[in-house]
Amino acid sequence: MQLTFLGTSSGIPTRSRNVSSIALRLPQRAEVWLFDCGEGTQHQILRSDIRISQITRIFVTHMHGDHIYGLMGLLASCGLAGNPSRIDIYGPPKLDDYLRACGRYSQTHFSYPVKVHTVTPGILYEDDEFVVSCEALTHRVPAFGYRVAEKDRAGRFNVDRATALGIPSGPLYGKLKRGEWVTLPDGRQINGADLCGPTEIGRKFVYCTDTIYCDNAVTLAQDADVLVHEATFSHHDAEMAYQRLHSTSTMAAQVALSAQVQQLVMTHFSPRYAPGNAVDLGDLLAEARAIFPNTVMAHDFMVHDIPRRLREAIASR
Structure with a gap:
């Protein structure tokens, strides 16, 4: 499992950061699962090692433009980039209506099946290798966080x-x-x-944005290997975060600490923290690490591998 960050800005793109999108690569099955698809995502994909033709599932957190404005264009391009057999899209209510309206007014017709699934808290998808679930987050519109849990598998056969x-x-x-x-x-x-060798523990990836600190985020992130969580604001701007229902760096760190995750990756940063300003992204990282030391900040095109853990390693912690 490997993450590629395609957009790490909040609200609007900047010169160095596009708006929200993350690709989860599953090399063992030659698939890519996309999480959010802000405007310009397909251009970001073209600048990365991700192959559009391998996208099979797209998970949308909520209906704000910086998370969905790139979706219709990407879907149109997918049909021209290798004719996928099918793409399943998961998201909040009205997502299907939005895509149908886009198709109707732009006269866009897909050359492959596209299935939109309206999500509710709980398990959304399961196969022999993975379970995907979601929980409602706390934002100005219905929003959901997603958890991808790989199933445990037996150790190497001798x-x-x-x-x-x-x-x-x-x-x-x-x-x-x-x-x-x-x-x-x-x-x-x-x-x-x-x-067989020690059991290989299934890896767990959790994606939470947009939201203020909430108990559901902690529940969803429990014991995750990697938690990707929004950190739109600095702790200094906590009042603004409460007003806009976004997280601060310290809220993201508190979720990671409470859920006992292995690593926190912060994303979805406000452009107000550009270099040279009174508070910059380095300050947000320091704020988070004071609470949860194993924190890193995402940047566009950052690639992050999620390593396997063995049962023996888990038991010895």
Whole structure:
């Protein structure tokens, strides 16, 4: 799992930061899942290593323009960039109406299936590898945070040891790799778990924006490997954050601390903190690290790998 930050500004783009979008790359299945799609996102994709033709799912947090104005253009381009078999879009109420209106007035017709799913808190999607869920956040319009949880999988299978035990290759190996018990032709019973390394813990990525500090964000982020959380304002501007229902750097850090995440990545920064101003982004980072030290600040085109953790490593913490 790998994150590519395509836009890290709030509200409006700047010379160095576009508006909101993050790509989650899933190399094991040659897929990209996109989170938010502000204006200009497809141009950002063209400047990155992301392939538009690999986008299969798009998750929209809310209906404000800096999170959706690039969506219709991207969808139109997807049909010209490799004819995807299908794109599933998840988002708040009215997202489907918005896309249908855009298509009607621009006379845009997709050459591939597009399915819009209106989200409600809980599980949105599940397959053999992943579970995606969401929770309602606290903003001026209906907004949702998303959690992508990779399922645990058995550790590396020791083929040499299986061979030494005289286990014939074939269907039995599949069961043993899954940690199941098997009975050999000679009557011996073998526990697959004994032939596998430590369980690989599924990775967890959580994306929360736009929102003020809220309990649902903590619930969603619980034990995440990476929490990407908005930090629109400095703690010095907390009153403005409360008025506009956005987070400060310290609120983002408090969510990370309460949820016991591994790492916090802050994004969605107000342009008011440009270099040379009385308060700049370095101050926001210092504010957050005073509460949650393992914090970094996202920038456009930053690539962040989410590493695997082993069961033994978890137990030793």
